[in-house]
Amino acid sequence: MPKAPEIEPDWELVRKRNFVERLKHEKGGLEVIHDLPAMIAAGYEAVPEADMVRLQWYGLYHDKPKLGHFMMRVKVPGGRLTPHGLRTIGEIAQRHGRGHGELTTRQNLQLHWLEMARLPEVLATLEAAGLTTAGACGDNVRNITGCPVAGLDRDEAFDCRELVREAAGFFLRHREYSDLPRKHKITISACAHQCNAPEMHCIALLGTRRDGLPGFGVKVGGGLSSWPRLADDLGVFVPAAEAIEVLRAILDVWREDRRYRLSRARARLKFMVDDLGPRRFRERVEERLGRALADGAAPAAPADEYDHAGVHAQRQPGLAYAGFPVYLGLMNGEQMVRLADLAAEVSGWGGRQGSPEVEIRLTRRQNFILANLPAERVPAVVERVAAIGFPLAAGNLRRLAIACTGNPFCNYTVAETKGRLQQIVAHLESAFGEQAAALGELRLNLDGCPHACAHHWIGDIGLQGTTLRERGEAGERLQGYDLFLRGGLAGGAAIGQPVLRRVPGEVVHLAIERLCRAWLEGRQNGERIQQFFIRHSDDQLVDVAGVPAEVLTR
Amino acid sequence: MIHEPLPLLPRTAAIADAAGSAPPRRDFLDELEAGQLANDFDFATPEELLAWALGRWHPRLAICTSFQAEGMALFDMAWRIDPAVRLFTVDTGRLPQETYEIMEQVRERYGTVIEVHLPDAARLARLTTRFGPNLFRRSVEARLLCCSVRKVEPVRGALDSLDAWVTGLRRDQWASRANIRKIEIDHDHGGLAKISPLADWTAGEVWDYNRDHDVPVHPLYARGYTSIGCAPCTRPTGDGEDPRAGRWWWEKNAPKECGIHCPLETGGLEHDLEAMLPGGKG
Numbered sequence: 001m002p003k004a005p006e007i008e009p010d011w012e013l014v015r016k017r018n019f020v021e022r023l024k025h026e027k028g029g030l031e032v033i034h035d036l037p038a039m040i041a042a043g044y045e046a047v048p049e050a051d052m053v054r055l056q057w058y059g060l061y062h063d064k065p066k067l068g069h070f071m072m073r074v075k076v077p078g079g080r081l082t083p084h085g086l087r088t089i090g091e092i093a094q095r096h097g098r099g100h101g102e103l104t105t106r107q108n109l110q111l112h113w114l115e116m117a118r119l120p121e122v123l124a125t126l127e128a129a130g131l132t133t134a135g136a137c138g139d140n141v142r143n144i145t146g147c148p149v150a151g152l153d154r155d156e157a158f159d160c161r162e163l164v165r166e167a168a169g170f171f172l173r174h175r176e177y178s179d180l181p182r183k184h185k186i187t188i189s190a191c192a193h194q195c196n197a198p199e200m201h202c203i204a205l206l207g208t209r210r211d212g213l214p215g216f217g218v219k220v221g222g223g224l225s226s227w228p229r230l231a232d233d234l235g236v237f238v239p240a241a242e243a244i245e246v247l248r249a250i251l252d253v254w255r256e257d258r259r260y261r262l263s264r265a266r267a268r269l270k271f272m273v274d275d276l277g278p279r280r281f282r283e284r285v286e287e288r289l290g291r292a293l294a295d296g297a298a299p300a301a302p303a304d305e306y307d308h309a310g311v312h313a314q315r316q317p318g319l320a321y322a323g324f325p326v327y328l329g330l331m332n333g334e335q336m337v338r339l340a341d342l343a344a345e346v347s348g349w350g351g352r353q354g355s356p357e358v359e360i361r362l363t364r365r366q367n368f369i370l371a372n373l374p375a376e377r378v379p380a381v382v383e384r385v386a387a388i389g390f391p392l393a394a395g396n397l398r399r400l401a402i403a404c405t406g407n408p409f410c411n412y413t414v415a416e417t418k419g420r421l422q423q424i425v426a427h428l429e430s431a432f433g434e435q436a437a438a439l440g441e442l443r444l445n446l447d448g449c450p451h452a453c454a455h456h457w458i459g460d461i462g463l464q465g466t467t468l469r470e471r472g473e474a475g476e477r478l479q480g481y482d483l484f485l486r487g488g489l490a491g492g493a494a495i496g497q498p499v500l501r502r503v504p505g506e507v508v509h510l511a512i513e514r515l516c517r518a519w520l521e522g523r524q525n526g527e528r529i530q531q532f533f534i535r536h537s538d539d540q541l542v543d544v545a546g547v548p549a550e551v552l553t554r
Numbered sequence: 555m556i557h558e559p560l561p562l563l564p565r566t567a568a569i570a571d572a573a574g575s576a577p578p579r580r581d582f583l584d585e586l587e588a589g590q591l592a593n594d595f596d597f598a599t600p601e602e603l604l605a606w607a608l609g610r611w612h613p614r615l616a617i618c619t620s621f622q623a624e625g626m627a628l629f630d631m632a633w634r635i636d637p638a639v640r641l642f643t644v645d646t647g648r649l650p651q652e653t654y655e656i657m658e659q660v661r662e663r664y665g666t667v668i669e670v671h672l673p674d675a676a677r678l679a680r681l682t683t684r685f686g687p688n689l690f691r692r693s694v695e696a697r698l699l700c701c702s703v704r705k706v707e708p709v710r711g712a713l714d715s716l717d718a719w720v721t722g723l724r725r726d727q728w729a730s731r732a733n734i735r736k737i738e739i740d741h742d743h744g745g746l747a748k749i750s751p752l753a754d755w756t757a758g759e760v761w762d763y764n765r766d767h768d769v770p771v772h773p774l775y776a777r778g779y780t781s782i783g784c785a786p787c788t789r790p791t792g793d794g795e796d797p798r799a800g801r802w803w804w805e806k807n808a809p810k811e812c813g814i815h816c817p818l819e820t821g822g823l824e825h826d827l828e829a830m831l832p833g834g835k836g
Contacts, residue, residue, distance in 0.1 A: 017754050019726040048796070049729040049810070062730075065829040066810035226735065227589040263754060264725070265596050265735045411825060414741045449741065450585060464585065469714065469744040470565040475677075475707065477742075477824070478565060482585065498584045502745060507560040514557070546557035 014261045020139070021261055023050045029057030029138045030178050033123075040117050044068035047116075057178065058123065059136030063112055064411045070114045071409060072097075073136035074126060077168035078146040078161060078188075079107035079362035083343040086360050088129035090336025092122055101336060103329040103366040105402060105455060106185070107145045108136060111333075112409050134173055139180045141171040141251070145201075147191030148361035148369050152314040152321050155192035157207040157299075158214040163243055164188050170244055177251055181260050181267035185223070186247065190214070193306035197364060198222070198298070199230045199493050200458065202269040203250055205243055206298045215239040217298030220250065220281065221273025224452040228495045229270045232278035234285070237296025249289040253281075303491040304528070305443070307365050309399055310392070311378055319355060320375040322382060324390045325399035327425075328418045329366030338388045339368075346381055349374060366402050396441050397425050402455070406448035406465075413448025415465025415479040415505065421446045427509040428516065438520055442529060444512075446481075458487040460529045461512055462496045468504060479505035483512075485533040485541065492530050499538050503547055511545040518544040581611060581717045583739055583747050592735035600751035603736055604632045607718060607749050608639060614717040615749075616640035616669070618709070618819070621656045621772050622782045623760050624722025624752055630769045631751075632720070633664050642669040642712050646704035647678070648784040652773040659770040671708040678703055690787060694808045697787075698827050701818075704784070706827065709818060710743060718747035721819040724760075725753050728812035731820065742821035 015022040032054035039047045044067075052062060059073040074089055081089075089109055093101045096118045097111040104110055114122060126132060135141060144167050151159040167188060171177045189196045190207020198204030198219050205216040216238045222231030238246045250269075254260070260267050273281050286292050309323040331339075343358040352374055361369040368390075373381050382392045401424075404410070406417025424444065429436055445459025456462030462484030467477050480502040487496025503511050519532040533541060542552065583591065595603050607615055617632060619625025619641060632639040643657070657668055681689070681703050690697035713719055719740070725732045740748035752760060764771060772782050778790030781800045791800040802808055809826045811817040818824070 016756060019729060019732040022726075023729060045806070045810070049812075052810075053729040053732075062810065065826045067807060226585070226738075227593055228586075263596050264733045265592060265753075271593070408829065411822070414821070414825075450739070466739075466741040466745050467743065468565070471710075473564050473566060475566065475674075477710070478563075484585075495586075498586065501582070501584065504562055506563050510560055546560060548560070551562065 008258050009262055011258065014258050017262045018264060020053065020264060023053060024139070024179055026050075027054065028175075028179060029054045029140075030134070030173060030175070032057060036116075036120055040119075044116055054138075056138035057135065057140065058119075059133030060114075060119070061137060062411060063409045066411070068115060069112065070116070070119070071405070072111045072114050072122070072133055073104070074109045074111070074131055074133055075136045075143040075168075076107050076109060076131075076362055077144050078150060078164040079148040079364075080161070081360040081362065082130075082357065083340040083347065083360065085129050085131050085340075086336050086343070087340035088125060088131065090333045090340060092125060093333030093336060096122055097333065099333045101331050101333055102405060103326055103331060103362055103368070105364050105366060105453060106143050107148070107362040107364060108143050109362070110405065132172065135171065135178065137183070138178075139182050139184075140178050141180070141184050141186055144168045144171075145185075145187045145189075145196055145364065147189040147193075147195050147308075148323075148363045149308050149312075149321055149371065150189065150191070152316070152319075152371055153191065153308070154313070154315050157190035157192065157209055158240070160188055160190050160205075160207055160214075160240070163240060167244055167247060176255070180251070180255050182264055184251070184254075184269065188216075188243070193302050193308075194299075194490060195306050195308060195364075197455075197458075197489055199301075199489055200224055200228075200455070201231060203247065204231060204298075205238070205247070207240075208237075208299045210237055210296070213239055215296075216243055217296055218246070218250075219298050220278070221270045223268055223270040224455055224457050225268075226450045226452075227268075227270070228452070228457045229274060230493055230495065232273055232281075233298045234278055234282050234293075235295060235297060236282065236293040238293065246285070246289065246293070249285050253284045253288050301490045301493060305441075305488070305490045307363055307367070307400070308369060309367065311382075313375060314372070316355075316372075318375055320373050320378050321361075321369050321371045322373060322378055322385075322392065323363065323367060323369040324385055324392055325394040326367045326390060327394060327398045328422060329402060330418065331368075335388050335390075339385070339390075342381070342384050342388070343370060346370075346373060346377075349377065365400060367399060395429070395436065397428060397436065397439065397444070400441060401425050401444040401446075402459075403446040404448055404451075404453035410448060412451060413465060414467055415448050415481065417446055417448040417454070417465065420463075420481075420505065420508070424509040424512055428513060431513050432516075435520075439516060440528070442516070456484050457496045458489050458494075459484070459496065460488070461485065461515065462487055463508065464498075466502055468502055481505065481508045483508075483545075485515075486530060488530045492528070494530075497538075499533075499541050500545055500547065501552055503545070504551060507547065511547050514544060514546050515541065581614065582745055583737075585739060588737055588739045588747070592737040595736050598736070598751075600628065600755070601631050601635065603749065603751040604628070604720070605635050607720065607747075607751075608632060608636050611718040611747070612636060612638065613640060614715070615720065616642050616712070616716055617720040618712070619643055619722070620782055621653055621660075622722065623757070623764055623771070623775070624724065626660075626769050626771070627760050627763045628720055628722055628751060629660070629664075629666075630764070630767050633666065637664070637666070639666075640669060641666055642671060644671045644705055644708040644712070646708075646784050647673060648704065648786060650774060650782075650785040650788075653782065656770055656772050663770060669712070671712045673704045673708055677707070688786065690802075691804065694805055695830055697802060697805065697808075698823075698830055701823060702827055702831075706818060706824060713740075713743045713746060716746055718749055720749045720751065722752055723750040723819050724755055724757070726756055731812065734820075740821075742824050748819075
């Protein structure tokens with residue numbers, strides 16, 4: 001097998017082989033903001049594609065078809081939004097984005113339909129509200145995620161909100177860290193449940209205490225997309241005060257090695273960690289740092305995944321938080337504004353003098369949590385939130401099912417995503433009726449392409465859109481889904497396997513129902529569906545799903 | 555386990571093998587394998603990757619070409635590895651005469667049978683009867699419809715009998731194409747493997763290869779064309795002119811796609827079709 005070059009290439013070769021390195025060298029992504037007025041004057045048609053790529057540095061992508069509308073991703077570090085912040089985004093959605101809005105699996109908020117001419121005003125409005133899109137896409141440190149109930153939860157090792165804020169601020173528009181080999185994903189949390197998916201991040205800081213001192217275990221080299229990999233434990237303990245220094249050293253080792261800039265297909269940290277192994281990677285980091293790191297270990301993974309849904313008492317006496325499902329991750333501009341108004345109103349309710357403001361916290365399962373609620377008035381808040389369209393008791397399926405942006409917006413998707421997920425969930429709800437509770441915390445993760453924005457590799461049942469070999473009666477192309485089984489996070493951390501391939505779209509909900517029924521009927525000792533899938537062979541599961549073998553391509 | 559049969563929609567089976575033989579054996583990659591192979595072969599030379607792909611898939615692999623520089627270089631490389639390598643093209647019915655000339659040259663020079671795929675006669679007749687032969691000038695939607703019937707559908711037809719196809723896509727043809735992998739599953743075309751051995755080559759390297767190996771060159775390049783396609787829809791571009799000006803230059807408000815290489819190979823054309831013409835069919 002041809003191997004990666006032993007000798008580090010010089011910049012000339014890097015720029016010859018890698019168009020985006022060339023493009024960044026000619027003009028950095030961050031610089032594109034200065035050209036925006038000229039681009040607007042010239043019009044979308046005339047803007048070179050290179051500048052379209054640079055706009056990713058400000059969280060902007062072409063929507064589909066490429067006729068001048070943009071998707072805009074707003075970063076929300078740690079998922080924490082103030083009522084004012086959410087209202088600002090909601091108003092932008094209403095004014096400039098046809099009202100559309102969606103929550104992402106990395107605690108961002110995304111709008112669509114934005115026109116280039118509106119961007120200066122929109123970006124300025126966001127900045128004025130303390131929000132930004134800078135670094136939301138492109139070769140940057142992307143939104144730094146964390147536990148959405150940081151600072152509130154009774155079980156967390158310590159409160160690392162300040163560090164998330166500091167790290168997000170440090171890397172924001174930082175010249176050296178805005179020219180990484182590719183996107184880079186960091187998560188920082190001291191959540192006892194590891195709700196932030198540290199296994200699939202480039203760098204994860206996992207909070208723990210040593211002799212009472214707050215600090216972190218470190219995992220590196222996780223990621224999904226078309227080459228999924230679970231992160232490795234670096235085997236160190238980093239005192240909290242040194243966290244940014246260590247993050248920098250890891251990023252320096254990564255960004256300075258030009259081998260991984262030759263090809264964007266290999267320009268993710270996971271490839272380097274995989275090539276070197278965690279021990280040698282740690283040595284490189286220590287070398288860059290100029291000192292050894294203390295030995296340690298990341299805290300053990302909890303048995304199962306957890307998402308802080310429902311109502312819980314906070315650490316702060318008299319306060320509670322409530323996690324609400326957002327079906328399909330869709331929250332429109334009007335809902336954002338109403339939710340923000342409600343949060344602001346509750347913040348002003350009597351008897352809360354001295355209490356912190358109500359916050360809206362976004363979760364990685366595309367849901368939200370209202371924090372700092374007066375405990376005794378939670379039922380009243382829940383009722384008001386339901387009226388906005390987010391009933392607390394929407395059910396586990398709706399709460400846990402996620403799909404990527406997909407149609408009609410995304411240029412990559414080959415199949416319906418949110419629409420298909422809605423159909424699958426509705427079918428399971430009606431097929432199982434009263435029994436639906438028995439499905440427990442069934443996690444459906446549906447993606448429209450291999451990029452895996454909705455993490456199909458690690459769902460209980462992961463779906464990835466594809467097309468069928470056959471065509472419809474009028475010659476039209478037909479959608480299908482590859483089904484990924486046996487994947488998961490936390491105690492069941494594993495990359496799913498494509499067990500059923502090209503299940504026709506019109507029957508995929510039925511195949512999923514059959515898989516679920518087989519599990520409920522054949523489960524042993526209350527096992528989760530992942531265990532059931534692990535216990536059965538591919539052939540058995542194909543048989544269970546009931547899709548004729550001649551239809552599947554395996 | 556006994557099940558009720560699933561209510562599958564009526565569908566048209568993928569066409570039979572060119573040889574008309576028994577149901578073809580399929581060798582499809584799954585997503586895990588494709589990811590691993592793309593990583594393993596990312597630094598492979600085009601010849602190394604072609605040799606491997608031919609070994610795995612021939613004769614269920616074919617090179618797709620419109621006789622642009624990339625496709626010709628790939629064919630020359632593959633032919634040196636295995637002269638039986640399959641080459642296919644789509645004759646849209648509106649190709650410039652120069653394309654037929656180079657087809658003849660290739661037949662002579664390599665002794666290769668070029669597999670030519672044509673638009674469906676009935677669909678083409680319906681299209682031109684209803685909208686006229688030059689419908690592509692009417693609107694972007696009409697042009698996409700024309701592309702669909704004359705090009706997209708015949709390519710799909712060609713891919714039906716294959717397990718892998720080879721494309722001339724390069725990462726530096728278009729800024730947002732920089733992330734393509736050399737081995738991918740083509741989810742736009744039923745999930746066969748898509749091999750792009752020239753992904754990390756520059757245009758200069760392709761031309762150097764063709765010169766060094768005396769590979770036939772499409773005559774229109776010498777006349778200033780940067781993109782070879784249908785005669786009425788391509789034209790020469792001037793020095794420093796955006797290569798996109800060489801295709802569908804009269805269009806206003808067309809989806810922004812690469813003008814050099816056919817967005818069909820990236821799936822972009824089909825995504826536009828489905829977004830702008832719901833159903834994506836004529």
